[in-house]
Amino acid sequence: MNPTIKILILTMLASNVFAQDSEKLYPITKSNLYGYIDNTGKTKIKPQFLSAGQFSEGLTPVRWKGTYGYINVKGKKIIPPKFDLALSFYKGLAKVYLDGKPFFIDKKGDIIFQHNYKSISEFGDNSFAIAITHTDKYGLINKSGNLIVDTAFSKIELFNNGILIVTGLNHNLYLDDSTEIIIYEKGVIDTLGNWIVKYGKYEDIGQFANNYAHVTLIPELQEEYKGRQGLIDKTGKYRFTVPSKKWRFDYNNDNFYQDIAVVSIYAVDPDTVEVWSSKKRYDYKGAINSNGEIILSNADWDEITPFTFNRAFSKNTNGEWFLIDTKGKPVISQPFKEILYETYDSRPDLLFQDGIAFVKTEKGWAAIDTTGEFTLKPTDLNNIEYDYVKRRGSIIFLLEDISVESDKYAYRYGFWNTENNTIVKPRFHDIDMDGFDSDLIYFVQDEQAGYINTSGKQIWKEQNKAVNKQLNIDYMNRGYFYASSKYKKGLAGFGGWGSSDNSSKQISADGVFLPNTFQIVIDPGQRTKWADKYDAIKLFVANTSGDTLYFDAQDSRLYLKIQAQDRKGEWKDIEYLPRSWCGNSYHSLFLAPNELWEFATPVYQGEFKTKIRAQLLFKKSQEQEIGDIIYSNEIDGHVNPGQFWHKREYYPGGLMDPYND
Template sequence: MKKLILTSFLFLIFACQGQTSENYKRISGNNSWGFVDENEKEVIPLGIYEFLNPIDEKNMILAKKNGKDGYIDIHQNILIAFDYDDLGVFTDNGLAPATKDGKSGAINRKGETIIPFVYDEVNYFYKSGLAIVHKNGKYGFVNNQGEEIIPLIYEKVDQSMVDEVVIVSKNKKWAFFANNGEQLTKFQFDKVIDLPISNEKSHYSTYFKGGLAIVYLENKPQLINKNMQVIVPVGKYDYIESLNKNGFGIVAKNNKYGIINNQGQEVIPLEYNKIEHPKRYSNILELFVLEKNGTLQIFDENIKPIKQNILSYTWDKIDLGDYYIDVLLLKNNQNNYGIMTEEGKNVIPFEFEELQAFDGEETTIAKKNGKYGIINFKNQNLVAFENDEITSSKFSETYIVKHQNKFGILDKQGNKIIDFVFEDIQPCYYDENNKFIIKSNGKYGIIDLSGKEIIPTEYDEISNWVEYGPEAHFVSKDNKKGMFSKEGKQLIPIVYDKLNYFTNNLIIVSQNKKYGIIDISNKNVIPLKYDKIYLDWYKIYYENQEPEIYVLKDKIYSQLDKNNKQIRTNIPKNEIKEKFEYYIKE
């Protein structure tokens, strides 16, 4: 598993480096790979190679052909023969792990064997200058000359990507070793934490993030430095989180939290209910959020306070035109909302009773003095704070506004699109940017963004989204029901007392206390002559089977097929009751 993870990581690094090398671009299709030039002309056509890696920094391409791995250049010259069952990318020391005939070793860029093919597995070389090797259930390390620096006698070994030291396990305890094979600590640690580090260009790991490593003895944390000196002894804290890049880390004792530096000194005392790093998407930031008595403080990566007296925070994204910025949407202890950057710069001042997230847009909805308006990222008012309501969904290009008990529609810049003449406006779920259910004089209809009437405003009800329902609208008028398409075409006339949709071909309707089944074009499927009709919805929705249709007429239960042919009759009521107990009432 570890080999697979490391291979994927290195692949990503080389993909970034090679993807635009000499303006060549990889293509794929029909289970094969190729390359095109900057004019999209094929340089390596599809149909030859099962896989091609991006071009690396030495203009070599890892390739798979006829189930074997090798290396070629962009002109398809074979640089390393297709002799390998598995072949990795080359690391900085010029070696790549390889497998053939069931054994693993490593080769250089000339295809010469440097580490002999005698191992069950050979991993990649990292900053230590060593690679993990595995043979007969035991692990060790070799250098780039193939010498076994740490013998293959251990149950487990590991290394990070950027540390010169490695770790080795014996009798389920870990010890640190130098890259010359010298043992640096006793076999005493229950575990050593490998910590992720990210920057704009890459993701890697280290044991010594911020200068100290977290190790566990008897399942309790301790901090040591690169000289293997104990900086924070076992038992001082119940919890230690990794230090940030500037050497500050969160610690806890007896459920109280503080912050230490990489000298082990408490720079923030153990007096907080919680301290954490805020997360943005899947990334953990270097900021600190400190909570005490329900109030938050935000410190920067150097433990400098940048915002205090905060009740809550969430991440938001603002469109600045040419680029986006990630910001913190905050609520302070005066219950006012504002926005700041993660560096502590105020973008929107704390002057709003409500402030919706920008969600990657240039504008958002805010509330001040009990009224709603629209502001942009410069805190300029696009719509004055004089409205009773403003709503907008995340993907909508418009705002629905209630002003003096009348609804209208504005665009994202605050320009009026639909006049304030309606009693209500709701976006249609299937096209919330362009079609809207409106209410006028107590009646409902549908209009588009130009104000054109799609469905006349004359109905008592119009459905919007209906679970398992049709791509259409149910309508009611004078206690009768029918259906319109999204385009405003009448599908089912408004003549039925009840209308129960199952599929486009199975709609139970009733008229004058008689039941039948129609399809979405109002064509008769089962005539309207029954006292009741039951359909097995479970078979329709979950088993994707033809439904069982049961009817009641003159107190006799029968079963019909979809062509109105009788299958059974005189069915016992108990059988129907058991199958449709949610329908049957004594």
């Protein structure tokens, strides 16, 4: 997917704020510039911006050249461009960045307070925000920038009802040597810094949800080992210890809803099971109250959803679903083949939305209320190819798995509008299931963005166009220097080679590289393409030293990145190397004598002129633990201020994508 479309997708997903403005406008792109249309497809603000956000409270952030400002729904400039990055307004405030430092502005563009923090969370609906110092200490500040909870924590996690889970500066559960001791510093405070749960009571405290949190008990403080999991409420009161030999919280639905939690009740003593087999049934489902007492159980239940509107669904061993009440009794006798509930998201709010749930009968998908009465008669979707369904309000999204037949897309998307019975068969390669409003749904089809209304009419679609020759971005580019090593006897199996077609090449006799050395050369005179679209120049990693050199890599990606000088003349990264959580991603490469790797690096278009260079980590021997750093020659270039610090949120492409950044 091209980067322009990706930017629009991420902008759309960032916030669902259409309904906050009397005139709804939707961002579009034309010739790589952003503008806005209304819900009929009429252009209201002509495409002229390099980046654009969502309108909120009458304003939206847009980027002219390298910096952001704000315009109103008429396209008039209200706050002039001066920010590296700018976000939408919420309750009169917007978060902006200058030289990578966060600030908050009012609708006049004035910064409401100065500070010296590295990072500040957004205020949102709160009167406070989490502030992080340059030494990574966490505290709370108010909207005047005054400290209301001291920066005395290594982490603060905010949950509803003004409850904060804090981690102390000395918290240490993992010992590196025999001189260290385990220190338990997990606690709970309120927004004034008052202790609800002091340090030293629990090894870990989970997220608070609906006034309760799971806790991990400290072994040394237990008189008798009865299990290490327990529950506390929002006042810090300890409710109960999980009897680990009798039941456990359900893996997919372990929170309390309406003071009821789903559990798996063991039919056998789990300690007596030597080998767990998926072919055997060791437990069944039930439910507990907030005192840990089993209030519902049925040996025939394989699954139970969380309770909402005093209702839940249970599935028996025959795969039939029943609507049940809080006493576990069926509300109606009719079973259902399926229910529309995203089990792994554990969001009961999506089960009975506005008191209506979707179920599948022998005749198709239908809607019922909490009494089991049909509010929408069964609709047969059997003539439509789809594998999964997801509900957002009255819209049922249809997902067709095409991951086997396509190496670019995982799904095709369509939808069923249950209000007007419009059915759009899956044909889109991406769709915004969470950011749409009652008028338009954003989609991507064959790498072209567009909008379709909820009646199935296409309102706008991006036209084929020539891509910008030069890459103009306001964020750090993700590392892209992939390489592989040729087979060499004696090094076969040395760390593996990942998967890359960019194998090393022999240096020609008329090569321009210096002899008897190792070097990186950026050659502006040799033009090429980056990502098959953007103007680029060639970069060479050449070894004329006479020795084999070694390189750490992640999935064939070298520790090679581009740097630029900022306005102060300091060298800073404008590209970053993501980190994999999978150990199999890490391996080594080597470059034999008189060989080179050839790469393409984009020609960035930006607001100010600067110097560009490349930095690479390498090793002179297999045994060397800490790598050496080598730099390339310096060339002239252009960048935008956001490229020095802004890392966009990354969304893994699936189970086989082990990267979170």
